[in-house]
Structure formats: structure tokens, C-alpha cells
Amino acid sequence: MSHHAMPPPFDVHDPAGIDDLLSQEEKDVRASVRQLVDQVAQPYVAGWFESGQIDDPRGLMKHFGEMGLLGMHLEGYGCAGMSSVDYGLACIELEACDSGIRSMVSVQGSLAMFAIWRFGSEEQKQEWLPRMATGEAIGCFGLTEPDHGSDPGGMRTRAIRDGDEWILDGRKMWITNGSIADVAVVWAQTDEGIRGFVVPTDTPGFSAPEIKHKMSLRASVTSELVLDGVRLPGDAVFPEVRGLKGPLSCLNEARLGIVWGALGAARSSLDAALSYAGDRVQFGKPIAAYQLTQAKLADMTLELVKGQLLALHLGRRKDAGRIRTEQVSLGKLNNIREALEICRTARTILGANGISLEYPVMRHANNLESVLTYEGTVEMHTLVIGQALTGHAAFR
Template structure:
């Protein structure tokens, strides 16, 4: 039997590992991103605004991309691999678009789906799955990042109600959200609260002057004695296990998504190297450029293989948080290196918004930090490898 031809777009034949349903999901999201995001994203990035976020959310709900790995309540019930493929295609367009989907599905919806009451699920999840309601997830605070146990936001009982006070920072979707899942200290430990954003005392001013994730809505959450009914608390979890499990689910999407940004930069570099001529021939014909392209391809497709492996483990119920840390640490770090190398191939053109490379590179600087910094994931793995806790 003759060998199949070498495919520069899939040099390891990873597509052979995908089922027809997986490919259909990937192609649907890729077509949507090509039609609705790529023609406009440079303009959104340059202006620092995402003016059509509500429209995009409804469209994403229409193709089943919001909360897609959850079951019931209008969610698609997709596999982890299918969700990962969607994240890859969304981030190949822009990290801000993938963040919109990740925060909606893997943080806000996941928290309600896993830990919420049946009434909370029925009330919020169908509208969030359709994109009618956008959600956000409030954990990080102005002075509290990697140590969420030290959060200062608190909720106290007042008769049959809860009164919530505090601030959250760097919250994706915050200013456009209809519901916020907010984590707070209580006399019983850290609890999650489902907070309608039209509640008196709740405000979500948008954060401006960002140099990364500019095609994304990022906000502060300010809660000044927000009164909530007794049933606003998520009944299914107490302690940091709740928010950390949500973050692990979202980090899994980043393992795939970061490879989307890397793929966009790699493909741009390959196309440019084949057409840009210097010294009388395309720069892709020079050894140093080919060495760069070869190294980029190796790390890109190793990263996709890693993401696929973790997805299969998640689908089998065998994915550990330490393995997610492994994936996020490796793939985001390698994606940044691929972007920087691609920029060198384009030379000065690499900093222009006519090409996606600098946009992806600056976005990935945020992806590197959010949902666990490099250092935190190194320490997670260090503890797993040695049995010794070096966090404190």
C-alpha cells in the first residue's frame, strides 16, 4: 500500500485521530471565525473595542459553542476533544474571542452546571447556552491573584439574605454580563454566588488602555453591599475546590487555544517565506529560514498532540489537574516562541496589523498569565513530582 502524501498542514497525520463528528465541529467553528471574526478583528484590536460582542455571543450560541462540553439545559454535550478543537479555531482568529467562549462556558456556565441548584441551572443555563445572556466569573481581585484563598470579597448573612461586598479585577465579559459567578469569603468558607448584574450595588466598569486582549471586554467588578436572596449561593461546593475546578476546565481550553494562535502565526510565516524575495529568491529557500519553520512546526504539532491526548483523558474521566498544568505550561510557552520566531521571518512587516502575528503575540502574553501563571504551574508540577509543597 502506498504511503499517503505528506501534508504540510498536518505533518503528523493528527487528523487521522479525529472522528467525523470532530472534524465537523472543527470545520463549523473555522468557517464561522473566517466569516465573522477575521475580516474585522484587526480593526477591533486597533480600536480596543469589541462592539458586536452581544451579536457574536448569540451567533456562537447558535452554532453550539457556548457551554458546548456540558450536557442538558440547551448545551451541545460535545466531547472534550470537540470543545478543544473549537477553542483552537477560535483562538486562531483571536485570543479574545476564545476567552469570550471560555469564560462563558468553562467558568460561569460550568460553575452553575456543576455546583448550582436545579433552579439556578434552569434559570440561567439555557439562556447562556443560546448567547442571550453573557456570564462572567469573579475570582481575581486587585491585590489577590495567585493566592485566591486570601480574597477579601466577603458575603455575610442578614436574615434570610446574603450581603456581598468586595472587588474583582481583570474580569472577562464583566461589563456586558447579565450574570456573574462571584466567589467570596463567608463564615462557612469560600462560597460561590450567582449574581444578576442588575442588582443594586453592583457595577462593572470596563478596563481600558490594555495592550493585550484588546478585542475583548475586560472589567472590574465592584460590589457595594449587594443584597442577594438565600438561593443565590451555589449549594454544591464550599472552599477553593469550587473555583479551582472551574479554572482547571478553562485551562484545558487554553491548551488547545494557544495552539490556534501559534498555527495562525506559523501559517502566516510559511506563506510569507514562500513569496518574499531577497537576494534574488524566496527567503523560504534559505537554510536559516527553513530551520526556523521546521522548529516551529515541530513544537506546534507536538502541542496539538499533547492537547489531543489530554482531551482523550478528559473524555475518559481520567484527566488530572496536574496534567492540565502540564499542558498549559508547555503549550502557551511554545506558542509565544512560535509567534516571536514567525515575527522574525516577516521582519518589519511582522509588527503590522495587516498580519496577525503581533496581535497574537501580545494576546498570548495575557494567556501566559491568566488562569495560572507560569510559576504557579511549575510549582504544581514540582509538588506532583517531589511530593513537596513549595507554594509557601
């Protein structure tokens, strides 16, 4: 049966018509987050990146909490209980502003809050989750160590029992939100295997010096966690979970936000390149009128559309309870790699202006170099997919 209705006009911001696959509620979530980001972060983020600090990170988190973005895909305890797709659309808008801004929200909701929500005791959940959902309390997630990134099973941070209490000693590295956190979820070796602990950051022996001199994620708080004889009550430990399945399941939760979020950085860079190409005149006409520029714009658009379709598909699978770890690895490996290439190509269209903070492109490219590595390097996700394909583990 043929249909003769006229198709809608071509939309340069949605060239494949992917919005047809979204509900009105999902579009409303996206619009609300975009509006908030435009008010509280977008006008200032280039300055934050240049100075290497956010003026009021706690205030910014409260704005996100008021919108319901913190732990938005969790149920109960003051959380919004929204879908994975809603969360993904929010991540795109946050990262279209800056990867560091999205990281703040992701670490709060998908790592610190999710760990407590999924593995914590009822007392731990009641104590922390409602305040974290509003942004009143900020959390961080301590897994990576100075000498143990891709191989967290070798962590040296240790917790030993002392009567009814625990004593923690060790170091964690590259911890988003660490210096402003009220609570840290810390993973440590014990005689019973790796276990997770809920550590109030005002506990004696705990400190979180901020990491300076970064060239990436500069509009984000990144810290070391230092635990020197941190004494905790017996009920500070997650009661049931043992081994790496606890922290790795949290990382898998957070990676889906990255699969979406990186596309925000790519979209922002593509938009900047498209606008610039239309305004920049060389040899008597806009550079957008030249074939090589159009080829770059078409290729960037193609990769962005494919990434958006992959993210949406994985989000729907997550909401249906059908997503696998290997599928999240497919999404992260592809979308970060292609987002980074989009940023680099956009930079070439802007020429020398591409390195200026007056435009977002180089800032996004610098940020994505970190996103490419954290929560699973290219090598780790490649080998996860390789093992799924062949049945052979090639990690060692």
C-alpha cells in the same frame, strides 16, 4: 508484516498526520467552527484589536450560541453535550482568530456556565443555563482580585448573612465579559468558608467598569467588578460547595480549552510566516529557500505538532474521566510557552512587517502574553508539577 501502500502526500497543514487520530465528526466540528469564525470575526478582528473594542460583542456571542459553542461540552439545559476533544478543536479555531474571541467563549462556557452547571441549584440552572447556551444571557466569573491573583484564598470580597439574605462587598479584577454580562458568578469569603454566588448584574450595588489601555486581549471585554452592599436572596448562593475546590475546579475545566486554544494562535502565526517566506524575495530568491528560515519553520512546526499531540492526549483522558490537575498544568505550561515562542519566531521571519496589524503575528504574540499569565501563571503551574514530582509543596 510489511505494507507497500503508498503513503498520502505530505500536508503542510498537518505534517504529522494527526488528523488520522480524529473522527469524521470531530473534523466536521472543526470545519464548522472555522467557517463560522471566518464569517463573523476573522474579517474584523484586526480592527477590533486596534480600536480596543468589539463592535457588537453580544451579537457575536449569539452567533456562537446559534452554533452551539457556548457550554458545548456540558449536558442538558440546552447545551450541546459534546466531547472535550470537540471543545478543544473549537478552541483552536476560535483562537486562530484571536485569543480574546476564544476567551469570551471559554469564560462563558467553562467558567460561568460550568460553575452553575456543576455547583448550582436546580433553580439556578433552569434560570440561567438555557439562555446562556444560546448567547441570550452572558456570564462572567469573579475570582481574581486586585491584590489576590495566584493566592485566591486571601480574597477580601466578603458575603455576610442578613436575615434570610446575603450582602456582598468587594472588588474583582481582570474579569472577561464583565461589562456585558447579565450574570456574574462571584466567589466570596463567608463565615462558612469561600462560597459562590449567582449575582444578576442589574442588582443594586453591582457595577462593572471596563478596563481600558490594554496592550493585550484588546478584542475582548475586560472589566473590574465592584460590589458595594449587593443584597441577594438566600438562594443566590451555591448550595453545597465550600472552599477553594469550587472555583479551582472551574479553572481546571477552562484550562483545557487554553491548552488547545493557544495552538490556534501558533498555527495562525506559522501559516503567516510560511506564506510570507514564500513570497518575500531577498538576494534573488524567496527567503523560504534559505537554510536559516527553513530551520525556523521546521522548529516551529515541530513544537506545534508536539503541542497538538499533547492537547489531543489530554482531551482523550478528559473524555475518559482520567485526567488529573497536574496533567492539565503540563499542557498549559508547555503549550502556551511554545505557542508564544512560535509567534515570536514567526515575527522574525516577517521582519518589520511582523509588527503590522496587516498580519496576525504580533497580535497573537501580544495576546499570548496574557494567556501565559491567566488561569495560573508559569510559576504556579511549574510548582504544581514540581509538587507532583517531589511530594513537596513549594508555594510558600
